[in-house]
Amino acid sequence: MLNYTKYQKILGRTIEPALKRIARGFPVLLLTGMRQIGKSWLMEQLAGTGRRYVSLDDLRARALAKRDPERFIAENPPPCVYDEAQYAPELFTYIKIYADKQKKDGLFWLTGSQKYRLMQGIQESLAGRLAILNMLGLSYREKIARPFGGKPFLPARSLTRKNPLCAPLTPAELYKFIWQGSFPKLVTNKNTDRKVFYDSYIQSYIERDVKDFYNIESAINFYNFLVAAAARTGQLLNYNDLARDVHIDNRTAKLWLSVLERSGIVRLLYPYSSNLTSRVVKTPKLYFLDTGLAAYLCAWDSPDSLRNGAQSGAILETYVFAEILKSYWHNGDSPNIYFYRDQDQKEIDFVLEKNRTLYPIEVKKTAAPDSRDVRHFRTLERFKKNIGTGAVLCLYGQTIALPRQDALSVPVWEI
Incomplete structure (x- = not known):
């Protein structure tokens, strides 16, 4: 606790x-x-x-x-x-x-x-x-009062030799952090009413940052758009579906999504590609940068309902993405981060690139990672670049090397 x-x-x-x-x-x-x-x-x-x-x-x-x-x-x-x-x-x-x-x-x-x-x-x-x-909200390190000493996350064998950041979390404890979100007021003051906080936050955001500056007349329509976007966190972005669900046109959907990006509410992640291949899907993925806000907008009213619900995998991936960003941005750095997906349905959740080396990362809601979780990592060889140590970010309690693979199993709370 x-x-x-x-x-x-x-x-x-x-x-x-x-x-x-x-x-x-x-x-x-x-x-x-x-x-x-x-x-x-x-x-x-x-x-x-x-x-x-x-x-x-x-x-x-x-x-x-x-x-x-x-x-x-x-x-x-x-x-x-x-x-x-x-x-x-x-x-x-x-x-x-x-x-x-x-x-x-x-x-x-x-x-x-x-x-x-x-x-x-x-x-x-x-x-x-x-x-x-x-700057983003509180990282997990900051939440447990160990903000300094961490480096930008990059899979490496040395991670297996480091002392763990904290005792292993149970899935229930992890999803409580995810559901709570990263706003300092919700973390540091246990008396803050979560519903009142998010209600006030959304109302203030729409009234102060959206309606006036962007001349958006209908606060209700924009709120509905915000909810629809939250329901798609961690997923490929389909403007047609998003626009249809909110009863707006594609042009408006793209404009409103750019408003969310400029406000720091969401970030789009683009696929890794090069001129060496034309098979990579170009559609970006959408991520909310605060999982608590996304969970609130989607009406997950408890950590257990979020953990056991249909969005549990996507929200875990969203959490990991935000934590990776924090590990870079809060150290004054900027990650070259992408995802991979091709027309053969081979997917890798995240690809970090550093010094012409690609580091593949998968996010799994499992405490028992195995070689199937990294089966697509070698697909990156088609880009004719070095392939670094990969990682499966999961719920297993410690960082270990996966057998017969140049990959690690890393607890998501150790990012």
Whole structure:
């Protein structure tokens, strides 16, 4: 069981060292990610007493930043944090002017939960002066209060020699973490009502980030679209089916899905391919980046109902995908991650590429992995690249080498 009291006392975010390191090499740093994942809290903690912190959620601060950005910077000079910077893109030109004049690194730290709105202004004004870090909700390591020391996940034989991150989880315990999701408020405060939290989150997201900025008139239609997308997490994306279920056209479905991507709610994963083969299916897969939100939208009202339901395999794959992303993004890195599926129905859930080596990964809801789970790994040889150690991410309690295969069985909680 998660010790909430202990966790609240030593709460840390894996991204902290990477943020500090990268900020030393750029005048402007942008930390972006979906709402309520802890960006503001982290920036306040890291700012300490030597860096100003200003939130543009404050309407007076926002009004000044939009009306007179030069004066706003003069009244809130670097080193500083401007939280929710998407509300005042007028600042970006003046941030550029200030940074070019001072010629120092670490001047401005920005956060934002609307990446598209941010990038519209930043790409023109701050190109070459800006480092961008993506942040997700709490990883499993962060949930159990061991945020530091982990590296970006990559299957390797050395994993069998490492001390396990924690005691093995039962399927019920694992699915409780998956069902709970990764929003800090739900993890650190056991008194937070989960239903009220997600109801409020969705309403705020649609009203503040969707209707106003994207001119989407029907909140109900967009909510229905959100539910339909959640029901497809971990699956190949079919725009026709998605549009038909919500009674919208394909163009609108693609537009609304791009809204979810820009908000950090979902991410599309594309198939691995090269010019050496024309048999790879080009359709992407859809993943929600918070499994708790996906489970709530799909009305799985308990961890057991989720674990025993029709979506249990897809939600486990979704969880693994998000944890792999966290292991990279929160260490200041970015994964080259894909999936594989061909017209012969040979599939590999994930393919990581590093240094022209392909690392195949399968996700299985099993505690007894065997050679059948890796039978398609050698299919990647058609790409004429090195094939690295593969992995079956599953519910077996420790990392072991699979017999007669260059592959490992790795517990999903050890990512």
